Amino acid sequence: MSDADRTPVDPDQWHSFEGGRLSAMVSIAKAAGNHTLKYFQNDQLQVDAKTDDSPVTIADREAEQLARKLITEQFPDDTVQGEEFAEREGKSPYRWVIDPIDGTKSFVCGVPLYSTLLAIEKDEQPIAGVILIPALDEIVAAADGLGSWHRRGDSSWTKTQVSNKESLSEAVFLSSQFDSFDERGATASFKELERQCWITRTWGDGYGYLLIATGRAEVMVDPICNAWDVAAILPVVVESGGKFTDWKGNPTVRGGDGIGTNGRLHDAVRALLG
Template sequence: MNASDAVAGGNDDLRRRLDWAVKIAREAGEITLRYFGAKIEVERKSDDSPVTVADREAESHLRRRIAEAFPDDGVVGEEWGTAEGSGAYRWILDPIDGTKSFIHGVPLYGTLVGIVYQDRAVAGVARIPALEECVYAAEGMGAWYTRGEMPPQPARVSSCDRLAGSAWVTSEVANFDHVGRRDAFFRLQKAARLVRTWGDAYGYLLVATGRIDFMIDPLMQVWDAAAVAPIIREAGGRFSDWKGVYSFSSGNGLGSNGLLHDEVLAVLAAVLPETAAPEI
């Protein structure tokens, strides 16, 4: 069953792109699995983040496949930069979100494919190749979850409405230090029931499927956020930057079940200076 078999509503242009995104995310994920657990060279980019041949090969594949089906669309990718398009749609790609997990043989990395229309994130796919889990969504079409060969099931956020009873995740505690916000981490850790670092794409998949109540990123690039923002919203939750604005380009992010969102924002605002987290 493909994405079009599951979703209803929405426009045909977006539906076709979502269906293609689900397909090529699976293909790119299979490329990463060829290298997963193997000894491969790890390079360092200018920002000291790691990159491997798997990242580059998977993104190259995604770009080729997008060009085959939607040659007028623009593409922005973590590894190969920006290719301008002549239409209103852009694809935002992160072939391996969680490269640090990937290079250590930890299966919690993901392939992210986001679709943007006129600067609004409108659809996305988050696939966890090593676990065969996938969640995808488009505006007006709902959010859907699959695992292995299981038919798509509606993805829904949790019903937890008390911060004291919540479980939340983040990618790295050190990222709070990078923006001078370690105090925010400790306040939320103290206020919640449980915190873990099951982060990157997998953290947002956990929120969208109701297993975790919210996910926080102090540092977030556009290719980290464009896919997950519509997924969280269509799953019944809320995605925003740390000032409560629906954005995939603010440099930070909060994805929640919606019920806890304002309470978490209030904790962040209590220690947030007048200027938000720095642009990256």
């Protein structure tokens, strides 16, 4: 994006950017996320186990299928990658990355903190992302150089901004599932982060990163993650003034792990993770 375009612009004005993909990203994420509400808090919902024993439901599958359909109809040459189905290769430099329900365990338990994540990559780099919390009607949308924007319900978009806290002793530390630190042999790192931070909570998955972007938490760590878990996260956190990297410090969504912070605390977190 040229310097002339790097003025924060709210998502209602994104129609002309990236061939209409940015405005489409928001509407497609909403369509997919709203579809999940058909099954939310349904006592009859069947839960299946995937090969890695993680849960999946008809809501996950149908929401991803809907997003794929809408993307393909509007941008037939784009690649589409999602959690539940095989990647569809395209011819353009754009790739859409879908996580229809990030936090399926929360969804299955009737907890409203699950999210629908949608990202756009160009030439392998994330340039835009949406974190939608369907059950709370809360959304953050971000695009490279255009800012990160937050909206609840039908209210106006407001620019997001990470917190200005500069000490771990003031920080809210989040992670999706703490035993993931055990799985990668980082239990000691978790304990030290927990000891140094002000408070520790499992307000995780996409919702945790939304809290980082909107200044309500400072540190979110994923010891194990896939690209669809965090592709939307990098642009959201960065455009909010924060920082997202893998544990090695690389600004990538394909490192197998992730750290999102308000930026000021990023080096301190990385130092504790080793």
